[in-house]
Amino acid sequence: MAAAREILQEMQKEITCGICQSYFSQPVTMECGHSFCQACLSQSWRVEATAFSCPQCGQMAQVREFPTVNECLAQLADLGKQLSCQLLQSTEGQHQCATHKEVLKFFCEEDQTLLCVRCQQTPEHEAHQLSPIDQVAPSYKEKFQHIQSHLEKLLDEAEKLLAEENPGVDWESMIQGEYLTLHNFLLEEESRCLDRMSQERRASQDRLSRQMQSLQLLMLDLQEAGSQPDVELLQDTKQLLARSESVLSQRPGTISSELRSYPIPGMLEILHRFRVDIRLDPTSAGAWATVSEDLKSVKAAEGWQGHTNHPGGGHFVFADQSFGTSGNHWYWEVDVTQLPQWTLGIHTTGLMDRNEEDSSAVLFLLSCVKKDEDYYLQSYPESLNHRVKDPVPRIGVFVEYCPGTVIFYNVLQRSLIYMFYPILFTDPITPIFCPSPPLPGTEPGAMTLCPVDSHLCACCYSAP
Template identity: 60%
Template sequence: MAAAREKLQGLQGEITCGICRSYFSEPVTISCGHSFCRTCLSWSWRLGATPSSCPECRQVAQTTEIPGVNGRLAELTDLVKQLCSENLQSAEGQRQCARHKLTFKLFCEDDQTLLCVRCAQSPEHGAHKLSPVVEAAHNCRKKLQLLQSRLEKHLEEAEELLSGEEITAVECHWMIREEFNKLHQFLLDEEFQCLERLKQDERAEQDRLSQHVHTLQALILELQEAGHQLNVDLLWEVQHLLGRSASVLSQRAKAVSPELREYPIPGMMEMLRRFRVDLIMDPTAASPCVIISEDLKSVKAGEVWQVGTKYPEDAVGHYVFAEQAFSSGRQYWEVDVTQLPQWILGIYSPFLRKKRGRNEDTCASLFLLCCVKKEEDYYLQTYPGSLNHRVKSPVPRVGVYLEYSSGTLAFYNVLQHSLIYRFYPIFFTAPVTPIFSPGPPLPASEAGPMTLCPVDSGLCAFCSSCL
């Protein structure tokens, strides 16, 4: 009996689908020799990453068409199912109530338990709904079939949704790629136009300087010729020559200090603000020359600050350090300087690598952007660096971008979305600390604070009015 049961179990394995793990339904055999339910194989080939491959051995079938039903395998399946059913009925007949040693004949619908006749007569099942085992099993199979139908319907809906999602995903990827291509092309066009404006401005600046040179040369020649004139003629024309000389000399400052032009870069500020950090000032940096606010977000010049201080050599005690220092990553912060005619922003690093031929030295360094007012004009200067340009009006808000790994330090005019100056490359070897200085103050003037802008801040009312 045991040997027959083992053979039957072996036959069950031969007629079981490797996909649904149930008895074959319309079995088909593909070229590699493996067999599956016709419906299971169809779903597998429809959803599989490799089309027309065997779900078991992954061998690609010789044809993409579903083979016909394997009749002999279908007959074997029906035969084994019949034998298994008879064996199951025999096994059911042998199952007995452990308490009364009687065969299970009834099923309690309330407790969902099998009962013998004696158990059914007990008071605990007196008010329960009892059904014969055959009827209960029949009803159970109907419920399972109904549940299977619902699941198959849900599976079909899910497959349709999956197919639709795949199409939607492809369309979405294509649309996003097209939008980025459009953005790239837009930026390329903006770059071309910006560079063209830069070339035109450079030519105009060269023409202006050339005209200034010609004017100086002509005036010098006139002065030389006037020196050889008769006394009366010289005195007759000297006032005119002196007036022209004074006019030319008054234009000297603007001639040798070009105006810093603004070239907006679309989207730059939005991108930089992804790296904003919430800085605070180091309270230990306060001194009689610089006063830090209680919230550590602003600093202003103290009353004892001497107006004649020179930068940057004589102003070490007039800097305020940030409490944070950076040794990796990208950082961006903005500073409101609307109430300051003169100010300094930058970074300090205690150690830098400086290449000298094949050797490298280390030194401490400052990298600064300074705003200086001379008479009625404002100048932006860098230290170290060659920037010394006039600006049409004060810059109300300055953005500072630091990228440690590439050694980049850049300053931006936030309102105009334009670059002011960039240091590159700086060979950092130690943490970098932002620094601030609200001065030096101007004579007979009271300057306001230099303020760190909050990470989530927009433009203030004053800044917005400057646009």
């Protein structure tokens, strides 16, 4: 019996279609010697094609005419089918119950298991619906054929979706065009957005490819199950039904026809993603400044004159938190509406004691100085000295630890003031503030840290 099975297996290789992997149906043989079902070969060739090639080896046919049916091969395929059925039927009696060593004759609908006569008499199957194998197997074959037809439709749908790689709208170019209108800072955001689009597309294609592979494997298993004898078919019924239910519940999703959201916000909208809630450290103020109870604002003390050899006169109020031990981006805004002169920026810790005036600390500062009727924005340690017609009501500060960058923004104008770059940060970063001495004849004004949810626009601000 084993030898006959081996001979049949060798024979099956010669009478099996390379496209559908089933016994030949009206086989046709190409010039290269490879044979296929007539219907399979017809479906693999496009009507508008100017030349035909072998689906197996790729050799081009010399003539366009469709090959005729190979009658000898068709008879051999029919003979193989008959031998296969006879061999399978002769082995049905060899399937026995593992517990009682008796022939399996019944199928339990509830448990979807095969039973012998003694199994059906056990208490666990007493109330179950049992059917003879030869009666119940055809219904499952029909059910598998129905599932297979659904799988074929889903596979066609998945193939069409996977072929639609061109979404019809070149979103990448549109997004790139929008990013080009923004500041250089947005280049990183542009790259992140495009990378995310590419990753999502690859993920969708990979998901569909895996789903198609799952569909194809299940179809092959169902085809194989349909050609098995009743006993072997019913042995795998539970597993095949569970797999079929899982696969059929997952419909292919669109790859590219779906409209995805890739917002390109303005500069400050992006910066607001990195807003941090800063509070002042009152112990760093000394006698020259006063910090509010909510630790959100500071003003110069009465009579303080400061020094002119250093921005802010060497006096700074520090924030009560530092940055650099976690994260990479931080952004905060400072309201300087009440101040004609001020200084703010960042200080790297570990190089200067907060209460020392003479120090070699690393500072990156922006100052506003009033001269006559004009206001000047000055940077330290570099050489910005920019005149502005009106005072800047709110300053935005953005810090990127790696690569080291400190950027100051005019929040009302939504524009860049100055950028320190590159900076090799090695220590934590602490925001610092100085309201500067009041001008003669004026009252000290407050420098205020803005809440993280606050926004400033031209429609809600009027110059003093």
